[in-house]
Amino acid sequence: MPDLNAAPKTAADGAEPWTRREIFQQAITLRATQALLVDEQGAIDAFIAPLLAEPDLRIVLAGAGTSAFIGECLAATLAQATGRRVDAVPTTDMVSAPDLYLEAQTPTLLVSFGRSGNSPESIAAIDLADARVADVHHLIITCNADGALAKRRGDDAYVVVLPEATHDRGFAMTSSFSAMTYAALAIFSGIAAFGDRNERIAQAVEAVLADTETAMAALATRGFERVVYLGSGPFQGLAREAALKLLELTDGGLVTMHDSTLGFRHGPKTIVNDRTLVVAFLSNDPLTRAYDLDLIAELRADKVAGAVLAVSAQDIEGETLRVHGLETAADSDLLFPYIVPAQLFALHASLDRGLTPDTPNQAGTVSRVVKGVRIHSTGA
Template structure:
């Protein structure tokens, strides 16, 4: 991290919130994540290479909440890239129904994501996998060196701790989401090969930060009652993360939903009213993009939604935020800049509602690290 970037990441937040600072630091924190992976490359690759050489290896991406949506975003792309099935299964599903989620006789690599790494489900999922799967290995990606996941060292595990600044202090995960997503993408794609892409991704995030803030600020001021995020392929998981971000930062005041553009027509479209904002993440893939633009055109022609916003890397007619410099990028690389408008919109809505973004739920009903979870012994 350069001195100027470090100064930005340690200076007092402009609006008084850690959340805002952590959104703004992402161009720098992504590059810092790449540098950390390069320094640790030999150890990570020595752990992973023999596992991926096993054709029967089952790869499961897991986490809870935002950490689960990392897996949902990456799984389709990694399945294609690795030429094997990669599944996204939340820790909450593993813990509550281990008999359905774990396979005793199938060699498994459990990839665990955790900002704090201390949620009860994170630790329990690792322990259940160890107890119920004959041959299991753990790749743990976390932002907290003091968390339970970071302490899960063993012969069958590899723990990757990301830069300190990615351990977000705000309630809503922002730079921790992009850093852990990037780390997994780089580890499975090839850390050295990701270096030039890291620069482009970082620049794309910086461009989106500069381009999107004013637009989402205006939209936040319109007081929408409902917001829907739509995305195809890797953007389905991103849509779920975007919907959660707004729900969290608005303290549940805004009804949020997510779907794919094609799936949205099959009933969920009835959510659209004059007080609804629909946001569509537009793919760079030639075929997928056509379907994404179809729903944008359809929603605008319906004239029912309060607003329809397209987020894209190539020009789109009508109201849109079009970033520069990534018109030829793979969709998986667009995950990082595309999440920025959703993060900023959630922040702006939180402020417009008179909430404190770092702790939007003042009652303590929900917390930065989940509380109140009882882990029950299976078959007890």
Template sequence: MPDTLLATDADNPGTELWTRREIEQQPETLRATQQVLRARRAAIEAFVAPLLARPELRIVLTGAGTSAFIGECLAPWLSKLLGRCVEAIATTDIVSAPQYHLRRDTPTLLVSFGRSGNSPESLAAVELLDGHIAEAYHLVITCNAAGALAQRAGANSLVVMLPEATHDRGFAMTSSFSAMMLAALSILGGIDALDPRVPVIAAGVEGALAQAEAPAERLAERGFKRVVYLGSGVFTGLAREAALKMMELSDGAVVTCFDSALGFRHGPKTIVNAETLIVVFVANDPLVRLYDLDIVRELRRDGHSGEVIVVSAQPADGANITIPGMAQAADPDLLFPFIVPAQLLGLRVSQLLGLTPDNPNASGAVNRVVQGVRIHAAQA
């Protein structure tokens, strides 16, 4: 995707709209990501397989902001799949309080996610691990070969570079989020195991793009002041990412909240009023799904919110957006199509607010690559 090629909004000629393009390219970039992993399978398996064979190995998924939420989405599933505790700990937490998160005598694999790989905390987390843990390993999944994170990798490290198109130009991470998440799911869960599922996932994302466009337009035009995303299991992390997308793309004009289906009743439900939109991600897992549907029925019965939207792969759920062809899919595979409606809604709200989605914060208070971070020395 050359820098000279711009997507434009018909209502705002010349306005860069990388964000829309990057949302819409996700089926393609997911397929391309898996192709990259297949091509590097020998090197990846040579690095990962001996580590996963060690029962004492600790696995930490890390990143900042959206990159951290990848870990929050995947950690529950990977813990179950690998039969060990896989932890999601943000670089911002590791760097600010390493004494709570690093264990000197425990062999640790740090899986670092970075769109640009230039966030100060990303590099600092790697250096802290090397300085504070006797046996540290690094798996770097990034979209930018020139980034500091990719360039820093040395001994006991493997860098997995994703396709250039995943290095999102827009402020809000979209295709970089889904591509790095797919890469981690494939590498840690088995490239061969994920291979036959990628076409189904990509087709599900295509279906979500087609189905969610009109609802996103309608909901954006209603001008909700508050948006709540709810999800359980792997979808709690996704709800957090969805809430961030709305906050970023609206430049904070829309108040957002995220929670699990059960957790929402314990205080956060007070956010609900007539100006609140609630979006519920309904799991395929039979038990999780029961709790998701319970909160949907309760919220609709209460009638206090402006609207309750259901995103599901099950037609029987009476979903507003139903992901085609994924009724039998495992929940982590649904992460990819489920995030699409939230991305499209955030994009359209941004446009209706008169913002530039690729750079919604014109004041410069926040930046595509975080600035103003001072890294302080930590005691060994």
């Protein structure tokens, strides 16, 4: 297990950023999250099972920013696991246009993700669902026991408060993202069945943490001006999260972009020049992987990009970050080790620019918990 106190990468003042600690604790927090879910399994199953028995149930995965991207990563996987309709709807969309996203007569389970649990949109989304949906229940997954979401109680709600360590102190969400993603995946796929999977995932995360920081730190010094993250299926949401991490931690100093593997050719590929890094998250699914490999081969044959990096659980030629131990795993399991190099690259890109990763925004115009949001009454 990585030693969190060994050879820390420091900011200008010599202090180890909380962001780095929180990246490096993810194997630990993933195991702790599984242990917490096992302890609460009886109560969770008692709440979820009757809802899943409803054939018309709609599950809505909601959050803001990184918490919204959890839904993008998981929606299709959870729909397959539950046999129910699962939609990823950011609270930022739901609050601004509730008539488009809330269905009054459809039985709904609103799954709310929140690191702090205090984002105005997260609270407003629950209130809107209560007011507009006749049959609505709430599963709340949060990292902050003292947040507004954690205080939601009632027969129509179940609150999962994750281990305190997941309540990231750094500006950018890292271990909070992986822990909340894991919690939802396990809850809807079967908590007990995730025991062995959890350990394999945690070991893969440990290996990536131990093996890749030096490479990501070196990559961050290569002077890229644009970085593109690509992925199919659950990795399209992960690509969006990776792009946001880099944008946040470099205070907008790098142009970032995300897209699906096949969608990238349809115009967005014009972003590629000799100062562009392209990172592709490769699927384990044979069909999906074939499309991923085609695009990587094309980008490398073009000889335009500054670098093309594949993140893969299986062997591939060329510049590759190899994730060991999950060669036959479901793509949903790969979300956790795959995000680590993107987090580390963002951390070191921040440090390379002389920024403080825990508070990278020098102008103070963005904050760890969003401010400045006015919740308007409907019809306003």
